[in-house]
Amino acid sequence: MKEAQYHLETEYKHLKIVNQYLMDVLPANLEQQIVGYLSDTLVNKLNIEDIEYYSFDPEKQILTLTAAFEKKQSKPLESNSLSTVALDQGLIGKVAKSLQTENIDNLRIHPEFEQKNSAHLSAVVVPIVTGDKLLGVIYCGSRDIADFSSQTQKSLNAIASITAIKLEKNSAIEQLQQTIEKLEYSGKIQDTLFEIAELIFETSDMQEFYERLHKSIAKLMFAANFFVALVIDDGDAITLPYAVDEVDEVPPNEIIPIDKAKPSITGYVLNTNKPLLASKQKMQSMIDSNELYIKGSLPYAWLGVPFGNPPLQGVVVVQSYKENVGFTKKDEQLLCFVARHIRNAIERMQARADLQFMALHDPLTKLPNRSLFNDRVQHALNSSKRDKHKKIALLFLDLDNFKQINDTYGHHIGDLLLVEVACLVKKCIRDTDSLSRLGGDEFAILLDDITTVEYAEKVANKVIKAITTLLTLGENQINTSISIGIAFQNLRENTLDSLMIRADKAMYQAKQQGRNRLVIDHSESD
Known part of the structure; x- marks a missing residue:
């Protein structure tokens, strides 16, 4: 009767320990925390002298000793002291492979026990398993013969089962979190790639x-x-x-x-x-x-x-x-x-x-074409309407005898001449001014925001001097000249068309007066 009561009390005590471990380990999120509760339960509540915890790596198919506790004192493991065990190697490997608990009363005569220098005389080795999936192994050692009762083995199996469920759940949660992070990251990458693809439609330069x-x-x-x-x-x-x-x-x-x-x-x-x-x-x-x-x-x-x-x-x-x-x-x-x-x-x-x-732009000289030039002239005219102190000048330029040069030397040399003229004229104006090739051998200059009429005349003379320089094009040396007509904005008739027409007429007057010169249009100007 007393023996039956003792067994009941022992079973109840172990049941409370197992239940307490379940409550303790429930909120643990990391394997290290789980191992901490496990060691505390086994060492301090089940009074097991020494324990070792091995985690299993399914890819490498090895067990690694990640925690050990001796004589009720936690013993930290250094990285170089971590030992590994292959499946079916020694007692630990045998249990890991068979997934069956081993309760050895006398280690001295056990063939798989390889720790020759160990003070342990008996041990219980418990696999941490969920289904048929191995997660790790718990080794419990004692310095006494047959120290582990069937009730202790039963409690160890229950604790190992709880540990396995908790480790598997945490692993599933961790994998889910990683999957979510990967999905979020992939979504972020995809959004960024869409942004980059859309940039060509959303940006202007x-x-x-x-x-x-x-x-x-x-x-x-x-x-x-x-x-x-x-x-x-x-x-x-x-x-x-x-x-x-x-x-x-x-x-x-x-x-x-x-x-x-x-x-x-x-x-x-x-x-x-x-x-x-x-x-x-x-x-x-x-x-x-x-x-x-x-x-x-x-x-x-x-x-x-x-x-x-x-x-x-x-x-x-x-x-x-x-x-x-x-x-x-x-x-x-x-x-x-x-x-x-x-x-x-x-x-x-x-x-x-x-x-x-x-x-x-003009494909030959890369200068603004007539469309872009007209837009710039209109913008300058609108600006001059808002500020009456602003003056603008429009210069029409036409090469003299260009057809004769083309007929004599060929269109290739004619094209080289137009490119060279564009470069020479560009050097005569400010960065804020605009030079355009209107077509053929006709060019135009917009002098924006000038202070005096004389400034436009000075620029035109500078251009004429630059163009009359002997030009070397390929193997040919060519003399040419240029005729220029100048018109200024008229406050009473401040339109793009009127300004262009007056500058064009002035240029033809320069042609009629003998070429290689400038003519200023003074009609209706203030």
């Missing part, structure tokens, strides 16, 4: 495109220091059409030669055609070994990814001057993925810019 591109990439990684480098001069140099740097001043459209023997770090990426993820130490080592050089300040971290093929080839770069901010392989993979789309976006943006330029 390349500068705005690069600024918006920078903002898009900054959503995915640290990009306080960012630049895009493009290859130019048939691969002999790179230029930086866009660069933002917290430390160094970067000149707009800076050109950097590519030295094959010792390139800049950006040139190095182009030469190897591979991404480069480098720390400050790695960059310094490459500098010391003369593999490359750094133009400007040495950052703490640098990430550059090449994109495209000739003729549109470049590198997109992010860098960090902060010691606590670096880049990872994940950033490298991401920038590689984005870089492919950057090349397509730049190509389309440039193609659009080329089409817009061709629509508004």
Whole structure:
């Protein structure tokens, strides 16, 4: 009767311990926390002398000793003391493979017990299993023979089962969180790629495109220091059409030669055609070994990814001057993925810019065409209406005897002459003025916001002098001249058409008066 009561009391005591462990481990989110509750239960409540906890790696098919507790004192394990056990290796491996608990009364005579220097005489080894999936193994050792009762083994099995369920649940939650994070990250990447694709439709010029591109990439990684480098001069140099740097001043459209023997770090990426993820130490080592050089300040971290093929080839770069901010392989993979789309976006943006330029510029001289020039003249006229002190002048220019030059030397030389004239005239005017090729051998100049009539006359004489210089075109030396008509805005009839007509008439008067001269239209002018 007393023995039955003792067994009931023991069973009740163990049941309370198991239930308490269940309550304790329920809120634990990390394996380390679970192992902490496990050790406390086994050592302090079940009075087990020594325990070892092995976690199982299903990919490597090995068990790793990750925690050990001796004589009721937690013993921290250093990394070099972590031991590993293969499946079916010794007592631990046998239990792991069979998924069956082993209660050994005498370890000295047990064939699988390999710990020859152990003081343990008996042990219970319990697999941590959910279904048929192994998660780990608990080893409980004692310095006495047959120290583990069937009730202790039963409680250990129950605790191992609770541990397995909790570990599996936490793993499922962790995997779910990782899946959510990956989905969110993938969504972020997809949104960014859509943004980049849309930039060609939403931006008006390349500068705005690069600024918006920078903002898009900054959503995915640290990009306080960012630049895009493009290859130019048939691969002999790179230029930086866009660069933002917290430390160094970067000149707009800076050109950097590519030295094959010792390139800049950006040139190095182009030469190897591979991404480069480098720390400050790695960059310094490459500098010391003369593999490359750094133009400007040495950052703490640098990430550059090449994109495209000739003729549109470049590198997109992010860098960090902060010691606590670096880049990872994940950033490298991401920038590689984005870089492919950057090349397509730049190509389309440039193609659009080329089409817009061709629509508004003369294909031979690259000067504004009649449509763009008229728009600029109209804008200047509107501005002069708002400010009566503003004066504008329109100059019509026509080459003398151009047909004769074309007939004598051929259209190729005639085209070279028109290009040369455009260059010479451009040097005679301000950056704020506009020069246009209207068609054939006719050009026009808009002098905006001038102070005196004499200034327009001075510019015209300067142009005439420049054009009458002996010009060398190919193997030919050609003398030519130019006739110019000048008209000023009229406050009583301030229209584009009237101004253009008066300047054109003045130019024909210059032709009739012997060419190579200027004529000013004074009709109805104030």
